[in-house]
Amino acid sequence: MSELQNSETNQAEETLLLAGYLKPKDLAKALEVSERTIARWHHFREGPPRVEIGRKVYYRKESVIAWIASCERPEPRAARARRSRPRAMDSSRLTIATERNDFGPLPGSSGSDN
Secondary structure (H helix, E strand, O other): OHHHHHHHHHHHHHHHHOOOEEOHHHHHHHHOOOHHHHHHHHHOOOOOOOEEEOOEEEEEHHHHHHHHHHOOOOOOOOOOOOOOOOOOOOHHHHHHHHHOOOOOOOOOOOOOOO
């Protein structure tokens, strides 16, 4: 009976000690992403900072909130949509292109350009 009370006391102390921290599962649930995404963020050094105690990983709530704030990007201004307009071919460009052609007429073509 005393072992059961001891384990309950230890769990209560641990809960109080880690009150400001989240486990990866809880963080993933809060951010609506998978635990694998959280692990990938850590691998690529993209996610919030984490604390490792032994093999256990925790995320401090304040650090997560600061990380989320740092991810915020200002909303772009409502601008006119840029449309790519086809450019009209300049007649000057066409003449330059034909002047650079050093080849004669194609064999078998009729023409008195020679």
